[in-house]
Amino acid sequence: MSGTFKKIRRRVWLILNTLVVLWMLLGVFCMQVPPSDFWPAGFVAFSLPGALMLNFLFLIYWILRRSWLLVLPLSALILSWNYYARLVAINFATDVPAEAKTLTVMSFNTHIFNAYDKIVEGVPQVSTDMIDWVAEHPADVFCLQEFYSRVNSVEYNNFNRIGTRYGKYKYASTSVGDRIAAHLGIVIFSKYPIAEGGTIRFSNTPERSANRAAWADIDVNGDTVRVYAVHLQSMSIKSEDIENTYSAIGDESSFKKESRNLARRLRRGFISRAEQVQQLLDHVKTSPYPVVVCGDFNDIPFSYTYNELAKVLENAHVQAGKGVGATYNGPLPFLRIDNQFYGPGLEAHTFETHYEMGLSDHFPILATYVLQPKDVE
Template identity: 85%
Template structure:
């Protein structure tokens, strides 16, 4: 009887493990599918971390059982290794080569420096602390999304407080907003000269949207690097939306309403960002210089958006960071939606997520890039 029960249990666990592996395979396939073609693929890809974690737990289970059935989750683990690296990264902190030409880049969604956030106690002081932290950071290039500046404001004249005061060059891609004529959008500051810059207005119909990409060609001690500061379509999900969905559990009608609302917003975001990333990549691939593409992508590593970028470029967190690298400072944990990607001709070192600066709904990220010598040098 005990042997029969053991065989049944093993068969059940094997079936469950097989289903998880199939889930993984379907999830990986869905990463390749544009959400505009088949939007449910976005949700399946979004669930892929769950399959990766469960497969790893099955691997541990079969190892502890000393069963040859560990071959199934182990094979899946090895085949999906690059996706596990997106989930949790382990690097050993290589040192920057001595004498190398370097460029340190910081990217940060500054949440308009909390200028509109009246619920934050002591908003002017919170804003000042954040602005000063950015202005005094030792990075060479700053890519700031949801940037906010008002010329006639002591607290929020950020073109001056971050740029002019410290002798930085800048490329500005903002729209004028609110009654006090503030500037809102994306800005690139640089300690090195900016040769030329431009803006990608996604789909040409969003010229009055803060979602855009700015680019600047920067002269780094005689070499030119093109840097992009990107802000893709927001998820448009607020903390109260998530709280309302949780609180509706148990009330079938209310839960259906709230969950459908979340699903609609996610679907809309998947489709918008998929189109935006293709427009961005067309511009990136036409660059005559090595590129660094960084910003708030509003998509996790298990999305069509991220996957398309990862096909063309390397991710700085995966190459030079550690851990989960969560960048969203909000009610949903473990979300890495801010990233830095880079092309050949560069190598990433010392990637950091700056958890010490928690005054925005995003954490800043920075990396040091080594400019590789040209073949003729």
């Protein structure tokens, strides 16, 4: 009788493991599907990390059971290793060659330096600690999204506080966005000269939208690198939206209302970002120089947006980082929605997330790139 029970149990676990593998395959397939063609694919791809983790747990289970059926989850793990690497990066520190030419790039969504978190008599209280942290960081290039500067304010003129007083060059893609004539948008600061710059305005966003991309050709001691700072369509999900959904559990009608609201926002974001990333890549592919593409992509590594970038470029966290590398400083844990990608002619040597800077709703990310000699590109 016990033998029969063991066979039934093993068959059930095998069926469940097979379903998880099929879930993995479906998730990988859905990452290739443009959400504008079939938006439910975005939600299936979004669930892929769950399938990857369950498959790994099944592998542990079959190993502990000393069963030959471990072949199923092990084969799935090997064949999908690239996706596991997106989930958790495993790299070992190496020294940068002494003779190498390097470029350190920081990307940071500054959340408008918290300018609108508190207003006293119409004067925004900007987080000067965050401004000074950015200004004094030794990175070579800074790609700042949701940048904020009040040109007529000595204290809050961030063009000056971060750039001019430290001798940095800049390319700004901003709009004058409030009643006190503050500049809002994307800014690239560089300690190296900027030869040329430009803005990519996405066709599915208003002219003054913060969702855009800026690029700058940076002269790194005789070699030019094109750096893109990107801010794709936001998920438009606030912490209270998530809290409302959690609190509605148990109230069927309220939960349906809140969960549908979240689903609609996610769907709109999937579709908008898919269109925007194609415009971005069309521009990237025309670059005559090695490229770094970094910023707030507002999408996880298991999305159509990320996957399209990964087809063309390498990801710095995957190649040189460690762990999950979460960048969202909010109520949803483990989200890596800020990234740095790079193309041929560069090699990511180190990558880190600055968790000590927790004043924004994003954490800064920093990568060191080695410029490869032209004769080996």
